[in-house]
Structures are given as C-alpha cells and as structure tokens.
Amino acid sequence: MKLIDPTGSAPERSHARAPKLATLDGKVVGLISNGKLNADLLLEETAKLFVAEHGCRVNKLVYKHNASAPARQEVIQQVADESDFLLTATGD
Amino acid sequence: MIGKGRIVNTQRIHDVPDDPLAAVDYCYEQGWTDGLPVVPPEESRVRATLAFEGRPPETVIAVHPATGLELTVHAAAVNAVMAGCLPEYFPVLVAAFEAMQEEPYNFHGSTASTGGSAPLLIVSGPIVDELGMNAGVNLFGPGNRANATIGRAVRLCILNVFRMTPGIADKSTQGHPGKYTFCIAERADRNPWPALHEELGYGPDISSVTVYAGSGFCNIENHGGGSVESLLVTIADTMSNYGCISLGQTLLVLAPEHADIIASTGWSKPQVQQFLYDHATRSIESMKYIGKYVEREHKRQGSPPEVHRGIDPSDILITVGGGDAGGHSAFIPSWSRSRASIMQSKPIGVCIDC
Numbered sequence: 323m324k325l326i327d328p329t330g331s332a333p334e335r336s337h338a339r340a341p342k343l344a345t346l347d348g349k350v351v352g353l354i355s356n357g358k359l360n361a362d363l364l365l366e367e368t369a370k371l372f373v374a375e376h377g378c379r380v381n382k383l384v385y386k387h388n389a390s391a392p393a394r395q396e397v398i399q400q401v402a403d404e405s406d407f408l409l410t411a412t413g414d
Numbered sequence: 415m416i417g418k419g420r421i422v423n424t425q426r427i428h429d430v431p432d433d434p435l436a437a438v439d440y441c442y443e444q445g446w447t448d449g450l451p452v453v454p455p456e457e458s459r460v461r462a463t464l465a466f467e468g469r470p471p472e473t474v475i476a477v478h479p480a481t482g483l484e485l486t487v488h489a490a491a492v493n494a495v496m497a498g499c500l501p502e503y504f505p506v507l508v509a510a511f512e513a514m515q516e517e518p519y520n521f522h523g524s525t526a527s528t529g530g531s532a533p534l535l536i537v538s539g540p541i542v543d544e545l546g547m548n549a550g551v552n553l554f555g556p557g558n559r560a561n562a563t564i565g566r567a568v569r570l571c572i573l574n575v576f577r578m579t580p581g582i583a584d585k586s587t588q589g590h591p592g593k594y595t596f597c598i599a600e601r602a603d604r605n606p607w608p609a610l611h612e613e614l615g616y617g618p619d620i621s622s623v624t625v626y627a628g629s630g631f632c633n634i635e636n637h638g639g640g641s642v643e644s645l646l647v648t649i650a651d652t653m654s655n656y657g658c659i660s661l662g663q664t665l666l667v668l669a670p671e672h673a674d675i676i677a678s679t680g681w682s683k684p685q686v687q688q689f690l691y692d693h694a695t696r697s698i699e700s701m702k703y704i705g706k707y708v709e710r711e712h713k714r715q716g717s718p719p720e721v722h723r724g725i726d727p728s729d730i731l732i733t734v735g736g737g738d739a740g741g742h743s744a745f746i747p748s749w750s751r752s753r754a755s756i757m758q759s760k761p762i763g764v765c766i767d768c
Binding site for chain 2: 323324325326327328329330331332333335357358359388389390391392
C-alpha cells in the first residue's frame with residue numbers, strides 16, 4: 323500500500339538578524355506594545371533602565387493594531403526610521 | 415526536515431504493508447493524527463477527492479503567515495481522506511481554508527493563542543442537504559459523517575500541514591473540544607429570516623461556509639420565558655457574562671423553539687441584533703472592579719455609558735440550528751478579548767480562477 327505524506331512544505335525564505343549595535347549609549351529606543359493590560363507598564367519600566375544606564379532617549383510608545391498579529395508594515399517602518407533599536411513586549 | 419531555511423517533506427510516498435490496521439499504526443508512528451485513528455491516505459482515495467477541485471493539485475490555497483508553510487489542494491485532499499471525508503465534502507474544506515486565509519481572520523493568532531479557540535465552520539445553503547449534513551438534533555454532537563469529518567479535516571490540516579502542534583506552536587491553555595472537529599450546518603426549515611448564504615449575497619444556488627474562531631460553548635437555557643423580550647434578555651445576559659464580555663464578535667445559534675418565539679413577533683434579524691447589542695452590557699465600574707476595563711477598547715465602542723459586547727450590532731451573527739424540542743440555544747464568543755479575529759465567509763465550490 324502506498325500512503326501519501328500529509329505534511330506541508332514551505333518555500334525558501336531569507337531571514338537575517340540585524341547587525342549588532344556597537345554600543346547602547348545614547349541610542350534612541352522605540353517601543354511597540356501589543357496593547358494588552360500590562361504591556362505598556364513592562365515596556366516603559368524596561369525603557370527607564372536604558373535611560374538610566376545608557377543615556378538612551380525613548381520615543382513615544384506605539385501600538386500594534388491587533389495583539390495577536392504582527393505589527394503593520396507602516397508601523398514597523400515608522401519605528402525603524404525613528405529608532406536605533408526596538409523593545410516589544412507581550413504583556414498580559 | 416529543516417535546512418537552509420526550507421521546510422520540506424522529503425518522503426512524499428510511504429510504502430507500507432497491505433494491512434489496513436498496520437497502516438493505521440504507521441500513521442500514528444508518523445505523528446499524523448489528532449490522537450484518534452485516521453484513514454490511511456491511500457493514493458486512490460486522494461485522487462478521488464482531488465476530482466472535486468478544479469484547480470491543479472499544486473495550487474496553494476492557504477499560507478501560514480508566520481512560517482510560510484503552504485496548504486496545497488493536494489495536501490488538503492490527503493488530510494481530508496485521513497479525516498474520513500467523502501470526496502464530495504472536499505469543496506467545503508477548500509472554501510473554509512480560503513476563508514481563514516483572509517487577513518482579518520488572523521489564522522496564526524487564532525490557532526496558536528492561549529485563548530484556545532477552534533475554527534467553527536457554519537455551512538449554509540443547498541449543499542447542506544446535498545451532503546447530508548446535520549442541521550438538526552444534536553447539532554454540535556457526534557453521528558453525522560459530513561459534519562464530523564469536514565471539521566476534523568480542518569484540524570488535521572492545521573496539525574499536519576501548518577504544524578500547529580499542541581504545546582509547541584499551539585499554546586492553548588486548556589484547549590477546546592472543537593479542536594477535534596467543529597462544523598455545523600444552518601437549519602433552513604426553521605429559520606424565520608433569509609439563510610446565511612443569501613444574506614452574504616451568494617444567491618439561492620450557491621452555498622457558503624463561514625469560519626469563526628470560536629471560544630467555549632455557552633448553553634442558553636430558557637423554557638419559561640414566552641416573550642421575545644424575556645428570551646432576548648436571557649441571551650444578552652449570557653453574552654455579557656464577566657468571563658466572556660469583550661470587544662469580540664458573537665455567534666448565536668438559536669434553537670428552533672427559540673427561533674419560533676422570535677418569529678411569532680415578526681422581529682427582523684437587525685431588530686434582534688440591536689436589542690442584544692443594547693442589552694449585552696456591563697457598567698464601567700463593574701468592569702473596573704473585575705479588572706477588565708480598558709479605556710482604549712471602550713473608545714472603540716464610541717465610549718457609551720456602559721461597556722457593550724462587540725463594536726456594533728452587526729458583530730452578532732445569528733443562525734438557527736438544533737432539534738425540534740428544547741429551549742437550548744448556544745452562544746459562542748469569538749476568540750480574543752481584543753477582537754483579534756473577524757469571521758470570514760466564502761462560497762463553496764465557486765472557483766473564479768479555474
């Protein structure tokens with residue numbers, strides 16, 4: 323008996339990590355919240371540590387349109403343009 | 415196998431002994447099941463299923479937004495066979511995944527979330543009788559091959575093709591019995607309003623499937639309230655219970671007895687939706703007390719004096735199903751407190767590009 327494999331496949335994708343920052347000192351931090359109850363608190367408290375320890379500047383927090391879906395491309399582009407690195411969180 | 419960014423199944427054909435029971439065991443060994451035995455995906459049955467789809471087998475009907483894993487017509491047919499589907503059920507499965515592929519459905523989130531929803535298929539139109547689907551007694555229960563196996567095929571595709579493995583990619587806290595199968599048909603003969611497929615604009619001969627990321631099932635029992643108001647207040651109270659109230663959508667499956675009470679008044683479906691929206695509320699103070707008040711979400715409702723369920727009356731999908739006897743309707747809240755999935759519908763067996 324010949325059985326046909328029921329599993330799926332995916333086309334090749336090219337993903338690469340962003341280059342590591344040489345230093346955090348004086349960098350601009352972007353924040354993306356998933357909008358859940360404690361996400362903002364978690365992000366803002368974490369950002370304060372970067373301010374205190376590395377003299378970072380923190381941009382205004384932005385939200386995903388949907389807690390359970392990726393941020394829209396325009397949101398990602400906005401924070402990428404305005405920030406040196408990004409903090410995101412799934413507070414709950 | 416994972417290598418160089420490509421995920422492939424390297425062995426498309428598996429030679430196994432001509433022993434059906436051994437083949438069932440082989441499927442278990444490969445991890446191809448939902449925990450229950452599957453029909454071994456033997457070639458001839460897959461071919462027979464593919465005959466019910468006009469597009470080539472390699473046609474991609476859904477892509478996982480996070481992993482890029484693709485559901486082809488062929489893979490869907492294999493999993494349909496394994497679920498026990500008859501070949502003629504296949505167009506329903508295809509249409510269901512075409513619906514889930516729409517971005518607002520949020521396929522990844524709804525299948526991965528701790529919230530533990532399951533895709534509920536609501537089939538409406540002439541295909542219900544053509545396939546012998548159950549729209550009546552024991553609507554959500556066992557016993558009907560089409561309902562049981564179409565819903566199961568959805569889950570097998572999610573497990574085998576999209577690899578939403580429980581505990582790994584599917585992080586549902588408590589799961590959902592509908593993750594085995596969750597497929598119903600609309601009962602046309604006791605529906606006082608136009609059928610769902612017609613409301614969707616598909617016409618009398620075109621059937622539809624609506625896919626809804628459904629959370630847990632809430633029974634709405636009312637045998638004593640003989641008026642439309644007493645019945646609808648009961649339903650609204652169920653919709654707005656503290657555990658369920660959210661910005662999410664609502665599915666209401668009216669039992670025929672309850673549908674008859676409403677029909678006797680001549681209320682239109684929009685009237686019923688408006689009444690339910692107006693009454694499925696909680697006070698802002700009580701929402702704060704239980705820790706579920708989110709001002710940003712309240713603003714999405716227009717900041718009314720009380721917190722409602724959903725955004726507006728059109729968020730309430732009303733259909734009819736179940737047996738002749740019993741004042742038991744069903745409320746199924748949509749997954750996600752923040753309205754992360756919006757139900758989607760597609761016509762069945764209508765392929766524009768074929």
